[in-house]
Structure formats: structure tokens, C-alpha cells
Amino acid sequence: MSIIFHDLIGADPARPFSPHCWKVAMALAHKGLPFERNNVCFTKVLEVEGGISKIVPVVRDGTKVVADSFLIADYLEQTYPDRPSLFGGEGGQAMARFIESWSNSTLHTALAGIVMKDIHDVLEPEDQAYFRQSREARMGKKLEQIVEGREAAIAGFSTKLMPLRLTLKAQPWIGGSSPLFADYIVFGALQWARVISSAKLLEEDDPVFDWFERCLDLHDGLGRSVPALS
Amino acid sequence: MSIIFHDLIGADPARPFSPHCWKVAMALAHKGLPFERNNVCFTKVLEVEGGISKIVPVVRDGTKVVADSFLIADYLEQTYPDRPSLFGGEGGQAMARFIESWSNSTLHTALAGIVMKDIHDVLEPEDQAYFRQSREARMGKKLEQIVEGREAAIAGFSTKLMPLRLTLKAQPWIGGSSPLFADYIVFGALQWARVISSAKLLEEDDPVFDWFERCLDLHDGLGRSVPALS
Numbered sequence: 001m002s003i004i005f006h007d008l009i010g011a012d013p014a015r016p017f018s019p020h021c022w023k024v025a026m027a028l029a030h031k032g033l034p035f036e037r038n039n040v041c042f043t044k045v046l047e048v049e050g051g052i053s054k055i056v057p058v059v060r061d062g063t064k065v066v067a068d069s070f071l072i073a074d075y076l077e078q079t080y081p082d083r084p085s086l087f088g089g090e091g092g093q094a095m096a097r098f099i100e101s102w103s104n105s106t107l108h109t110a111l112a113g114i115v116m117k118d119i120h121d122v123l124e125p126e127d128q129a130y131f132r133q134s135r136e137a138r139m140g141k142k143l144e145q146i147v148e149g150r151e152a153a154i155a156g157f158s159t160k161l162m163p164l165r166l167t168l169k170a171q172p173w174i175g176g177s178s179p180l181f182a183d184y185i186v187f188g189a190l191q192w193a194r195v196i197s198s199a200k201l202l203e204e205d206d207p208v209f210d211w212f213e214r215c216l217d218l219h220d221g222l223g224r225s226v227p228a229l230s
Numbered sequence: 231m232s233i234i235f236h237d238l239i240g241a242d243p244a245r246p247f248s249p250h251c252w253k254v255a256m257a258l259a260h261k262g263l264p265f266e267r268n269n270v271c272f273t274k275v276l277e278v279e280g281g282i283s284k285i286v287p288v289v290r291d292g293t294k295v296v297a298d299s300f301l302i303a304d305y306l307e308q309t310y311p312d313r314p315s316l317f318g319g320e321g322g323q324a325m326a327r328f329i330e331s332w333s334n335s336t337l338h339t340a341l342a343g344i345v346m347k348d349i350h351d352v353l354e355p356e357d358q359a360y361f362r363q364s365r366e367a368r369m370g371k372k373l374e375q376i377v378e379g380r381e382a383a384i385a386g387f388s389t390k391l392m393p394l395r396l397t398l399k400a401q402p403w404i405g406g407s408s409p410l411f412a413d414y415i416v417f418g419a420l421q422w423a424r425v426i427s428s429a430k431l432l433e434e435d436d437p438v439f440d441w442f443e444r445c446l447d448l449h450d451g452l453g454r455s456v457p458a459l460s
Contacts, residue, residue: 089319094406101396176324
């Protein structure tokens with residue numbers, strides 16, 4: 001029986017965009033586990049699996065339900081130890097938390113100032129109202145104000161990727177010689193921007209651009225199956 | 231036979247300060263390997279082990295000589311696999327490279343603007359001349375200009391540690407339930423500042439402060455054996 005993967009969508013069900021959901025899609029594919037997407041819009045998240053979580057991703061594997069992208073990766077690693085590892089050992093599992101913390105505090109923060117209005121604009125009207133209210137309350141300002149420095153945020157985004165750029169001098173993936181969940185953590189952030197926004201964030205001669213393209217090719221082009229916003 | 235550890239010093243041989251050398255000291259202690267420090271000042275680095283490297287740390291283990299802190303950790307892990315692991319598996323070894331890249335590009339860059347003149351001031355005159363010339367050539371400005379924004383750099387330093395701060399919400403060490411080389415990478419940067427500079431970089435209610443104190447306690451208080459500059 002396939003794993004049920006509750007994934008976030010806007011008005012177009014063919015363009016899932018949540019960074020945390022993309023991490024899970026890649027993790028499931030990495031483990032070679034078949035899954036069925038259940039499309040969920042913002043205002044229906046609390047109906048998922050009896051309201052287990054205020055946010056998606058959520059997965060159901062038989063009778064087991066797990067929320068939170070990192071906990072889902074932990075669950076998959078523990079439950080399917082004979083399939084390709086997502087962490088490459090306990091040290092990698094711990095350090096993936098650092099990379100998640102870096103991605104959240106550095107990339108996501110910067111991307112919020114770039115894509116927040118773009119997200120709003122791809123939602124159905126009911127979700128737009130929810131999204132605007134909840135995000136404006138969280139950030140303490142209007143969506144339009146959040147993205148006021150958008151052009152500067154786009155111009156400055158590349159420098160935030162310096163730790164990844166330097167890592168790629170030593171090895172082809174964050175996971176070393178092959179990709180691990182840590183790669184999908186950072187991929188999720190950039191895929192979010194790729195699917196939801198026309199902002200050009202990476203130059204083509206950037207090793208991070210090449211790494212991202214290789215991520216898009218993984219698992220039969222799973223990430224590339226949703227075209228970039230043009 | 232003890233491992234010979236070529237470590238950088240200034241005028242006071244009891245106050246080794248190099249961040250990369252501190253990583254190696256902690257790694258050797260982590261593996262439980264006895265070592266003898268060979269004190270080296272800046273202008274004598276090219277005399278170490280026949281000029282194998284332009285920088286220390288360098289270690290000699292019997293007939294084997296290894297330079298570069300990360301390559302030394304790799305060597306110790308490979309050569310002493312039955313002693314406590316420095317990486318916790320291949321994934322951790324790869325991701326420690328990311329943490330090194332983050333530390334170098336974020337922490338070291340910021341610390342350079344804080345401690346560069348402090349380093350100069352603890353060196354012997356001959357080393358001072360070398361240090362000033364080489365660093366000013368590398369940075370394209372005078373030492374005094376490099377630290378012109380020192381107070382602002384000190385005030386802004388704490389925010390750069392956010393990825394570590396968030397990680398410590400999930401686990402006590404970057405390595406997870408116990409410290410790994412990744413912890414020593416970041417420890418090295420903060421120990422550098424602690425030994426060489428009176429700048430106060432961390433507030434006592436910061437989880438990173440607590441983590442750093444726990445690092446200082448490790449391996450019979452190896453890091454604490456050099457008092458903070460007061």
C-alpha cells in the first residue's frame with residue numbers, strides 16, 4: 001500500500017510549492033517508497049488525519065501518521081533501514097539538524113521577503129484571506145511591506161549560499177559522494193522559490209546552480225516534474 | 231609514541247590561539263591519543279616537517295605527517311577507527327564539511343574584523359611584521375582599518391550563531407547526544423576569540439554560551455586550560 005503524502009497546494013494542484021513538503025517528496029523517492037499525494041490547501045490542513053498538525057507535510061504509512069518534515073525523515077530512516085540511508089549514520093542525522101537550522105534561519109528568512117506575495121497570489125480566494133491574516137500577524141506587517149525590499153533581497157540572496165558553495169568545492173553533495181536528506185533540506189528552499197516565483201536567484205556559473213540542477217534530475221526528475229515559473 | 235602536534239603560538243607559549251589548531255587539539259583528545267605540542271610561531275611555520283605546509287596545524291604520527299585540520303580529523307578517524315568516532319559515520323563526515331564552510335564564511339569572517347589587531351598585539355616583533363604584511367596584503371587594507379567596525383562586529387556577532395542556537399533546541403551538541411568534530415569546528419572559532427580577545431561575544435543566557443562552556447569542560451577541561459583573556 002502506498003504511503004499517503006499530504007502535500008500543500010494553491011489554486012493549481014499540479015504546482016505543489018511548500019519547501020518542507022518538497023523535502024518529504026524527495027525523501028520518499030530517495031527511499032524508493034511509492035506514495036500518493038493528497039492535495040491540501042491552507043484552509044484544509046486542520047482536516048488532515050484528524051487535525052494531527054497545524055501544518056503539512058503529514059504522511060500516513062499504514063496505520064502510522066507522522067507530521068513535520070524532519071520527523072518524517074527520521075521515521076522513514078528508522079522504518080526502512082535497508083533502503084538507501086537519508087542520513088548516512090547518526091552523525092549525519094544530528095548534523096542535518098544544523099543544516100535545517102541554517103536553512104530556516106538564513107534561506108527561508110530571506111526567501112520570505114522575496115516570495116511571500118507570490119505565494120498569496122497563487123492561492124484560492126479563501127486561502128488568500130487566511131494566508132494574509134496569519135502571515136501578517138506573524139510578521140507584524142502587511143504582505144506588501146514584507147516584500148518591500150524584494151529586489152535587494154533577490155540581489156543579496158546568493159551570498160547567503162556561501163557555506164553551500166564552499167562545501168561543493170570539497171564534494172558534489174552536502175551528503176558527500178551522493179545526496180542525503182541534508183541536500184533535500186536546502187533543495188526544498190530553492191525549489192519553493194523556483195515553483196512560486198519568477199525571481200532569478202542563482203547565476204548559471206555558480207556551483208550552487210549546478211548542484212540545484214543535479215537535485216532537479218534526481219529520482220527520475222521528480223523536482224523538475226513541476227516546471228519553473230516563467 | 232606520542233603524536234607531535236605543531237601548534238601556533240605568539241609571544242606567550244602558554245596561550246595557543248589558532249582556531250584550526252584548537253580543532254585538532256580537541257580531536258586528538260576526543261580520540262584519547264596522547265600528544266606533545268610543538269610550539270611554532272608564524273615565521274617558523276615553513277620549518278615544520280620540512281615545509282610540508284604554509285600553515286599549521288600539522289601533526290606527525292610516527293612516520294605519517296598530515297596538514298590541515300579537516301584532513302587531520304579524517305586521518306585520525308581512518309587510522310583509529312576503534313576509538314570514539316569524530317564524525318558518527320560517512321554522512322556526518324560529509325556534513326562536517328558544510329559546518330566548516332559555514333564557520334569559515336560566517337564566523338571567521340566576522341571574527342577577523344574583531345580580533346585581527348588583537349592577534350598582532352600578542353606576537354613577537356618579527357611575527358608582527360610578517361602578520362601585518364601578509365594580512366594587509368590579503369585583505370587589501372591596514373590592520374587598523376580591518377578592525378574599524380569592531381564594536382559593530384561585536385554587537386552583530388551573536389546573530390550569526392542563529393543556526394547553532396536553533397540546533398541546540400533539538401539536541402545538546404551539533405554531533406547529537408555527544409560532541410563530534412563538527413562541535414570542535416565551531417568551538418575553535420569561539421576559543422580563538424576567547425584566548426586572544428577581551429571582546430564579549432555571548433550573553434550568559436544564550437544556549438550557545440552554555441554549549442561553549444560545556445565544550446570548555448570536555449576532555450578534562452582542555453579548552454579551559456588556557457584562561458580567557460581578561
